[in-house]
Amino acid sequence: MRAWVVRAGVNGEREHVALGEGLLLVGWNELGDLSDFATREDIKTAVAAAYPDEGPYTVGNWTGQLYRFVHEVQVGDFAVLPLRSGRVAVGRVVGDYEHRPDVTDGPHHVRRVEWLVKDVDRQSIQPDLQNSMGSLLTVFELSRFAAAERVAALAGGEADPGRPDADEFAAGLTEPTKLYEEVRRRAADDPLTLSIRDFLAVWGVQRRYPAAVDQIKNDLDERGLVTVPPFTEGSIDSTIAVLAGGAEPDEAGTSAVTRLTSSSSAVSHLPGNALDAVQRLVERDSGEPGPQDVAYRVSNLESANRMPESVAVGDSLATAMTVMVLRGYSQLPVLDADGRLRGVVSWESIGRARMADPRATLEAATVRGQEADRSDDLLDWIGTVQQSGYVLVRDHEHKVCGLITASDLTVQFGTRVRPFVLVEEIEQRLRRVVDQFIPLDRIRATVPPRRASQVNSAANLTFGAYKHLLRVPENWAALGWAIDQEHFLAALEECRQFRNGLMHFSPDPVTEDQLLPAQGLLELLRSMDPQN
CATH class of the missing domain: 3.10.590 (ph1033 like fold)
Incomplete structure (x- = not known):
């Protein structure tokens, strides 16, 4: 049945x-x-x-x-x-x-x-x-x-x-229904558009973890909804449209997706790269949902979605040099009338051109530039950026839409490393104070008896075990800390959840707001254990 x-x-x-x-x-x-x-x-x-x-x-x-x-x-x-x-x-x-x-x-x-x-x-x-x-x-x-x-x-x-x-049902499951109702309420020429960040919030998540992505994809499939571009592409603040991809044909015999591609008023509501995504959806060779793997894409970097300053074919070399000095740039893209890359001018290329001809033009100083597609894996371009100092980004029409520099990569991966360093220091400080003030037999009592013999110090405990260890009155008293136990244990649990989230891959950076609880706990631990 x-x-x-x-x-x-x-x-x-x-x-x-x-x-x-x-x-x-x-x-x-x-x-x-x-x-x-x-x-x-x-x-x-x-x-x-x-x-x-x-x-x-x-x-x-x-x-x-x-x-x-x-x-x-x-x-x-x-x-x-x-x-x-x-x-x-x-x-x-x-x-x-x-x-x-x-x-x-x-x-x-x-x-x-x-x-x-x-x-x-x-x-x-x-x-x-x-x-x-x-x-x-x-x-x-x-x-x-x-x-x-x-x-x-x-x-x-x-x-x-x-x-x-x-008993395990989450109240947030009603939220996708509100999204569905909004999509259904709107006319075909007025699709629902919102940031990926706000879209994820419908499901109560802040970053695109694999488990969250799978849940959202399943919910969309069951409701006949599709996002363009896929919500797994682009930076978390880029815009997507949510469409009724599976609704039956209207009286004219056309689908919502086809109506979207043929309606100029509807397309005007969409982000710049969404039309290409709709076209890819229309041309998909199967009725099954396509892959939406979460990965480090070029488009995940904000600078890849921000039009760089440029000069046009036919401009003077003096114009390029003036812009480079005023903005502190090392290079500028040279674009044609359609916004496509025709090369790059840099201080090095200018110097080489003027060595050959002191009256060299912009054309003579223009050299070939490196271009990446928005959908390329970012990791594939790291070597190029390190070697050349930059790579330009193009959209589905091969028009320049962004620029990635070595500085952008430093910020990107520095932002990603910082949470791990922060959590590691929290764990190290917890291990040291536990080993210093709590006897080994009471540390071992925290784990199941069959594992007790494997515990030789606090380093053998999981992060979650500290909450149970420090809830024991005599263990807490052994630390001699003049702080509120319940507030500390609540902060410890919040940090544990934050740490677990870090262990799951996501292309989205951790924000300052998301870092605050862990930073607060670390500052408290530093105050209680000021040595080192």
């Missing part, structure tokens, strides 16, 4: 027919009878032929929904229909797929359903199940958190019993 949501149109416009005639209905009327299409590939071929203007991503997405509706939904499964009133109808599927070509004012693809209850109050549904119902897809399965059994309870007139592990 499985549970499926089958929406009655993008805005619920078919719900009266669905409830009145006992039907599940989907759009895609340009397609004929799907009964004879036994495989996904068969349906995909038909979709591609019926909607020739759509790219592979949309074709693949629609194929998956139609295949589910025709083949995966089974007689006896539960069907859920979210209603415009805010309530929910629940029924049981009683018929196989049917094609109704003679219907002139409604969908041609239907399945029979017996509605068991048509007015389930959303307040009787737990937030996590409501959240799962929030996809922008037309056809999708409710598969998480024992959803089928809980839908069965709703069908029987009972309240949602909740997920089996409800």
Whole structure:
């Protein structure tokens, strides 16, 4: 037994027919009878032929929904229909797929359903199940958190019993629903745009850890949402748009993604590199979500997204030299009228050109410049930056959009090293005071008996063990510290969580605000243990 949501149109416009005639209905009327299409590939071929203007991503997405509706939904499964009133109808599927070509004012693809209850109050549904119902897809399965059994309870007139592990349920799971509602509320030419930092905050996270990225990607997939550019690309303060990538075609037979690429008013709302990302999405050769690996990209550096000062082809060498002196630059990019790189002028190239000809022009002093794509791995360009002192950055149209210098790399990686150094000093100070004031037998008592013999000093303890060790009254008293124990232990726990976060890869730097708790704890430890 499985549970499926089958929406009655993008805005619920078919719900009266669905409830009145006992039907599940989907759009895609340009397609004929799907009964004879036994495989996904068969349906995909038909979709591609019926909607020739759509790219592979949309074709693949629609194929998956139609295949589910025709083949995966089974007689006896539960069907859920979210209603415009805010309530929910629940029924049981009683018929196989049917094609109704003679219907002139409604969908041609239907399945029979017996509605068991048509007015389930959303307040009787737990937030996590409501959240799962929030996809922008037309056809999708409710598969998480024992959803089928809980839908069965709703069908029987009972309240949602909740997920089996409800004691671990995080209240923040309701937040993505607000994002979905905002995307749904907006018109196609007014997509939701926000910074990656604000986007992550919807899920209650501050940095793109792998676990957080996986959770967000799964939530987006279940809701039929897509971000452009991918939220895993660019700096944490760069802008993305959130789109309804899986919604069925509108009356004109086009998808939201295709409408976006063809609407100049919609594109004007997007960040500069988003149009390229939308195009890549349209051209993706599979309906499955593409890779969104979190990595150190060139675009993760702020300077890679900040247009550098430049001179144009045809400017005088005097102009270039004046700008370089005024700004303290060692080099300047030379751009053509389209903003593409034609070379670089530097003090070295100027000197060489004037040695050959004292009246040398800008063209004579222009040499080839190094260019990286925004999506390149940053680590691949470190050697070039170290050797040349810089590398220019270009966007999807090969226009210059940024400049990375050795100074930028120093700041980038210096910022990343600093938290580790800070936490290491905290651990070293904790080890020293524990070893100095607390006997080894009481240190060993902190760990399970089977590991006690392996503990020869505080260096063998995990960071989390210090909280338990110092909660023991006689151990705390042994330190002789005239500070509040509970506040110290709370700060220690906050630092432990911060330390654990550092151990998980993220391309996003730690901010000063995020460093403050650990810095405060270190200052306190230095005060209590001033030696060294």
